[in-house]
Amino acid sequence: MVSSAGVRGAADRAAAQSAKLDDDxxxxxxxxxxxxxxxxxxxxxxxxLRARPYSVLAxxxxxxxxxxxxxxxxLALDPSQIVALVDGLQDAGHVTRDPDPADRRSKIVVAxxxxxxxxxxxxxxxxxxxxxxxGVLSARExxxxxxxxxxxxxxx
Amino acid sequence: MVSSAGVRGAADRAAAQSAKLDDDxxxxxxxxxxxxxxxxxxxxxxxxLRARPYSVLAxxxxxxxxxxxxxxxxLALDPSQIVALVDGLQDAGHVTRDPDPADRRSKIVVAxxxxxxxxxxxxxxxxxxxxxxxGVLSARExxxxxxxxxxxxxxx
DNA sequence: TATTGTTATACTCTATAACTATA
DNA sequence: TATAGTTATAGAGTATAACAATA
Numbered sequence: 001m002v003s004s005a006g007v008r009g010a011a012d013r014a015a016a017q018s019a020k021l022d023d024d025x026x027x028x029x030x031x032x033x034x035x036x037x038x039x040x041x042x043x044x045x046x047x048x049l050r051a052r053p054y055s056v057l058a059x060x061x062x063x064x065x066x067x068x069x070x071x072x073x074x075l076a077l078d079p080s081q082i083v084a085l086v087d088g089l090q091d092a093g094h095v096t097r098d099p100d101p102a103d104r105r106s107k108i109v110v111a112x113x114x115x116x117x118x119x120x121x122x123x124x125x126x127x128x129x130x131x132x133x134x135g136v137l138s139a140r141e142x143x144x145x146x147x148x149x150x151x152x153x154x155x156x
Numbered sequence: 157m158v159s160s161a162g163v164r165g166a167a168d169r170a171a172a173q174s175a176k177l178d179d180d181x182x183x184x185x186x187x188x189x190x191x192x193x194x195x196x197x198x199x200x201x202x203x204x205l206r207a208r209p210y211s212v213l214a215x216x217x218x219x220x221x222x223x224x225x226x227x228x229x230x231l232a233l234d235p236s237q238i239v240a241l242v243d244g245l246q247d248a249g250h251v252t253r254d255p256d257p258a259d260r261r262s263k264i265v266v267a268x269x270x271x272x273x274x275x276x277x278x279x280x281x282x283x284x285x286x287x288x289x290x291g292v293l294s295a296r297e298x299x300x301x302x303x304x305x306x307x308x309x310x311x312x
Numbered sequence: 313t314a315t316t317g318t319t320a321t322a323c324t325c326t327a328t329a330a331c332t333a334t335a
Numbered sequence: 336t337a338t339a340g341t342t343a344t345a346g347a348g349t350a351t352a353a354c355a356a357t358a
Contacts (some may be wrong), residue, residue: 003358006259020214020215020218020221021211021214021215021230022306022310023302023306024282024286024302025192025286025290025298025301025302026188026192026193026286026289026290027192027197027211028187028302028306029185029186029188029189029230029305030193031189031191031305031309031317032185032188032189032305032308032309033182033185033187033188033190034185034189034232034349035232035309036181036182036183036185036186037182038349039182040182050229050324052324052325055177055208055262056276058176058177059176059177062176063172064172066322067339067340068339069338069339069340069342069355074177075177076187076190076191077325078326078328079339079341080327080328080339080340080341080342080343081325081326081327082340083342100339103334103338103339104333104334104335104339105333105334105335105338105340106334106337106338106340107339107340120188120250122330126180130180130181130182133182133308134181134182134308134309136308137304137307137308139306141246141304141307142181143306144300144304145301145304145305146179146180146181146184147302148293148297148301148304149181149184149185149187149188149301150178150179150184151292151293151297152188152289152290152292152293152301153184153187153188153191153353154178155269190326196328206347207340208347208348223316223317224316224317225315225316233348233349234350234351235316235317235318236317236318236319236320236348236350236351237348237349237350238317239317239318239319239330256316259315259316259357259358260316260356260357260358261315261316261317261357261358262315262316262317262357263316263317
């Protein structure tokens with residue numbers, strides 16, 4: 001960590017290099033998403049959950065309950081990925097697959113009573129980890145960031 | 157797609173459900189990052205590149221050239237992941253591993269002439285795909301989004 | 313003793329294609 | 336014919352632990 005005379009220090013070098021990518025919005029979004037997912041996974045580990053299954057459980061815990069197709073659309077995942085996620089939650093007793101009275105092909109995913117309680121606990125942990133990750137932003141900046149991300153993601 | 161009488165349509169259901177997660181900044185960042193990476197990968201496919209190796213190549217194409225350790229830090233990846241990425245770029249002739257005169261343990265990753273040209277082409281494609289993904293945002297909003305993401309990611 | 317790069321391994325996530333039962 | 340869910344598979348990304356060379 002000792003710089004030779006006349007040579008830029010490691011901090012300067014890093015600053016100069018990162019300038020190349022740090023104006024890349026997508027790259028930064030990936031970085032924030034990865035850090036946030038890492039933090040959420042750590043927080044949810046206490047409940048035996050991970051971020052991905054949690055996002056399914058959260059949607060299955062409130063009306064109107066989603067079909068698997070709707071879960072796939074809202075989470076931007078392939079329907080085939082939803083199968084494994086719902087399987088895991090169902091095996092753990094957190095959700096059930098109920099028949100859709102309007103269409104016998106589709107299945108409605110509904111959280112059980114235990115699943116609903118777990119979802120509430122998990123939501124609190126996730127919110128806390130998110131506050132941690134976004135700690136350097138003011139409340140106003142966090143809101144603005146959320147608005148811009150939602151517009152970018154939802155609009156397309 | 158035909159709703160029964162007295163039942164909310166699919167669009168309404170989706171709106172009500174997504175409200176649960178769409179105020180989650182990390183979730184939105186993951187979604188934008190995934191969409192942006194997908195778009196970048198499609199764009200870079202024409203050059204036989206992908207987003208991850210491109211990010212390494214981009215950093216190796218401009219001074220000050222990074223050591224592998226610095227690449228790991230700036231890309232928020234584990235040093236062991238950098239090995240495989242640099243291996244691939246080196247095998248393709250896009251970068252070389254040069255000895256660090258100041259520390260014989262570390263290796264400086266430098267783009268070759270061909271690698272530098274490729275990086276420039278790739279940067280243009282990535283920028284175009286990014287413009288596409290962020291199309292719904294105004295130029296001012298894009299800048300503000302970048303500023304907030306950089307602050308959130310860099311500060312912690 | 314600590315750090316850089318490396319190897320190895322296991323797990324999660326992503327991307328597709330094909331199949332079934334219903335519509 | 337088209338859609339919801341399912342199965343299967345291959346490849347990319349993530350997370351750790353341990354090792355040799357060097358500081």
